[in-house]
Amino acid sequence: MRITRHLLASALPPAKSSSPFTRPAALALLPPIPLYRRLLRAHRKHLPGELRLLGDEYVKAEFRAHRDVENPAHLIGFLTEWQLYAQKIEGDAWVGEKLDQGKLEKMSDEQLGQLYELMRAIQKRGGGEELGSS
Structure with a gap:
């Protein structure tokens, strides 16, 4: 999973605009390694033992499987969804x-x-x- 400054910059929120027709600011994406660590910490802190083990195995397998992704759109989608998942786990919004x-x-x-x-x-x-x- 090779992430470049250009790729991260494209995912960062746009500069403030006075136009009411621009879309809301996007979420700044974490690079893969910090996001991976955040996910494992969130599992350790917020999930019960058995779910933590299952979640950790799944996260590790997914990040390994996407290690060599070159398509920027695919990479941004992958990182965005995992970051949203981390936020849900940290806020306990995932239950039910x-x-x-x-x-x-x-x-x-x-x-x-x-x-x-x-x-x-x-x-x-x-x-x-x-x-x-x-």
Whole structure:
């Protein structure tokens, strides 16, 4: 995952504008290594033991799998989603939250399969309620 200054600058919020038609300032993206560390710290602080282990394994696998991504749009999307996830974990906003239908529709078959495998792993580890019913 090679991140350049140009790529980070494109993700930083634009300069203040007096025009009411500009979109709201975007979230400044963390580079991959600090974001990775933040995720593991958030898991350690906010997740119960079994979920922490599962979450840590998943984060590590995802960051390894995306280590050599060169596509800037893909990289920005990857970092943005993980940063939003970290904010949710840190704020306990994830408890009981369902996946956004729009995000599900944008997922590839491979991503949907991976999501299903994650759901099954959570169920096997005693993640509580039945996740497949909704």
